Amino acid sequence: MIRVDKLRKEFGHGFERAVVLDGLDLNVETREISAVVGPSGAGKSTLAQCVTLLERPTSGSVIVNGESLSELSERELRVARRRIGTIFQSDGLFSRRTAAANVALPLEYLGVTAAESRRRVNELLDRVGLADKAKHYPHQLSGGQRQRVGIARALALxxxxxxxxxxxxxxxxxxxxxxxxxxxxxxDDLDLSILFITHEMDTVLQIADSVSRLDHGRIVESGKVLDLLADPSSKLGRALQPRRSHQPAPEGATVWAVTYGSDPVPSDWAGLLAERLDTTVSLLGASIETLRGTTTGHATIAVATAHHDLVDAELRILGLDAARANDSSSSGTATTAAGASATPPQIRESVDA
Ligand SMILES: Nc1ncnc2c1ncn2[C@@H]1O[C@H](COP(=O)(O)OP(=O)(O)OP(=O)(O)O)[C@@H](O)[C@H]1O
Ligand SMILES: [Mg+2]
Structure with missing residues (x-):
C-alpha cells in the first residue's frame, strides 16, 4: 500500500525556487494498479523519486506499508527501500552482465549465498517468461525482454x-x-501495489484499476477507470476513450451522443431502441470496449424522430446516458461537420476480459 499525503517538493531557492509537487494526495491499495498521467514536466518522475525518498519531500508524507518513510533514518530507509521495486523506461541493465547476473545484483548486495541466489534468479527469470534467456547479454535481447529482466530484478527482494x-x-x-x-x-499473484506512470492513454486503459491526472504538481482528476469512462462529464474519461469521427447523419434525423453508464446495457440496444420508438436508428460511430467484464464506451447515433423526450427516456431505460448532439443532419453543425467521414463505425473489442 502506498499513501501520499500533501506531498510538496520544491527545487532551488529564492528566485530559482520551483514548486514541482504542490500538496499532492494519492493512494495505491494492495492489489491495485494506479496510473498517473500528465503532460511532460507535470512532476510524474519527481513523484516516483519522492515515493522512494531518493528525493526528500519538502513537506508532506509518504507511507509505504504503514511505515512513514520520511521519519526513517538513512539506515532504516535502506531497509524499507528493499520493499519498493522500481522499473524505468531505460531498463538500466548492465551490458557486461548476463540477464541472470543482472537479476542477481540486488541479492549480491545483500550477501545472499551463491546457491540461494541462483535458485532465486532462476525462479524470477521463469516468472517473467525468460527461463531460456538466463545467459543472454542485454544486447542479445529485445526491448520487451530487457524490460522483463528489469522487472525480474525489481522483484528480487x-x-x-x-x-x-x-x-x-x-x-x-x-x-x-x-x-x-x-x-x-x-x-494478483504477489499482492503488489503498482504505481504506473505513463503518458500513453491506451496503456492506462489496458492496465490500470484507477488513474490520476497530474498537472502542475497537483492531481486535478482521479478515479476508478470504469467510473471515469461511465461519466460523460469526465475529462479524463474522454481522454481515455476519445470520441471517434462518425458518419454524417441521414437527412432529418437527430444525432445523439450516448455513453455507457455503470448499469449493463443490452448488446442490441440500437435495435431495441428502433423497435420501441418505431423509427429508424442508425449507428454513426462507436468506441466500445469490454474492460474487466464491463462494457464501456460511447456511440453516436441518428434517430429519425423529433420526439426528443421519448428518445431520451428510452435510452436511459436501456442504461445509456444521452445528450443531443445536433438537431438535424444538415451539414455545418458542429458535430457532423467535424465528424463527417466515410469510415464505418468502429467497435473495438478489448483484450482484457
Ligand atoms: N533535480 C531537479 N532540480 C530542479 N528541477 C527539477 C529537478 N528534477 C525535476 N525538476 C523539474 O521538475 C519538473 C517536473 O519534472 P519531472 O521529471 O517530474 O516531470 P515528468 O512529469 O516526469 O515529465 P516527463 O513526462 O517529461 O517525464 C520539471 O520542470 C523539471 O525541470
Ligand atoms: Mg518523467
Whole structure:
C-alpha cells in the first residue's frame, strides 16, 4: 500500500525556487494498479523519486506499508527501500552482465549465498517468461525482454510495491501488451501495489484499476477507470476513450451522443431502441470496449424522430446516458461537420476480459 499525503517538493531557492509537487494526495491499495498521467514536466518522475525518498519531500508524507518513510533514518530507509521495486523506461541493465547476473545484483548486495541466489534468479527469470534467456547479454535481447529482466530484478527482494516510470514507453504495441499482462499477473499473484506512470492513454486503459491526472504538481482528476469512462462529464474519461469521427447523419434525423453508464446495457440496444420508438436508428460511430467484464464506451447515433423526450427516456431505460448532439443532419453543425467521414463505425473489442 502506498499513501501520499500533501506531498510538496520544491527545487532551488529564492528566485530559482520551483514548486514541482504542490500538496499532492494519492493512494495505491494492495492489489491495485494506479496510473498517473500528465503532460511532460507535470512532476510524474519527481513523484516516483519522492515515493522512494531518493528525493526528500519538502513537506508532506509518504507511507509505504504503514511505515512513514520520511521519519526513517538513512539506515532504516535502506531497509524499507528493499520493499519498493522500481522499473524505468531505460531498463538500466548492465551490458557486461548476463540477464541472470543482472537479476542477481540486488541479492549480491545483500550477501545472499551463491546457491540461494541462483535458485532465486532462476525462479524470477521463469516468472517473467525468460527461463531460456538466463545467459543472454542485454544486447542479445529485445526491448520487451530487457524490460522483463528489469522487472525480474525489481522483484528480487520480494517488494510489496512496484513503481513503474514509463516502463512501456518506447516499446512496440505487442511488447507493451506483454509487459502489461505480466504486471497484472504480478499484481494478483504477489499482492503488489503498482504505481504506473505513463503518458500513453491506451496503456492506462489496458492496465490500470484507477488513474490520476497530474498537472502542475497537483492531481486535478482521479478515479476508478470504469467510473471515469461511465461519466460523460469526465475529462479524463474522454481522454481515455476519445470520441471517434462518425458518419454524417441521414437527412432529418437527430444525432445523439450516448455513453455507457455503470448499469449493463443490452448488446442490441440500437435495435431495441428502433423497435420501441418505431423509427429508424442508425449507428454513426462507436468506441466500445469490454474492460474487466464491463462494457464501456460511447456511440453516436441518428434517430429519425423529433420526439426528443421519448428518445431520451428510452435510452436511459436501456442504461445509456444521452445528450443531443445536433438537431438535424444538415451539414455545418458542429458535430457532423467535424465528424463527417466515410469510415464505418468502429467497435473495438478489448483484450482484457
Ligand atoms: N533535480 C531537479 N532540480 C530542479 N528541477 C527539477 C529537478 N528534477 C525535476 N525538476 C523539474 O521538475 C519538473 C517536473 O519534472 P519531472 O521529471 O517530474 O516531470 P515528468 O512529469 O516526469 O515529465 P516527463 O513526462 O517529461 O517525464 C520539471 O520542470 C523539471 O525541470
Ligand atoms: Mg518523467
Amino acid at each position: 520480494r517488494p510489496t510495491v512496484l513503481l513503474s516510470d514509463e516502463a512501456t514507453s518506447g516499446l512496440d504495441p505487442e511488447a507493451t501488451v506483454s509487459i502489461v499482462e505480466l504486471l497484472k499477473e504480478l499484481r
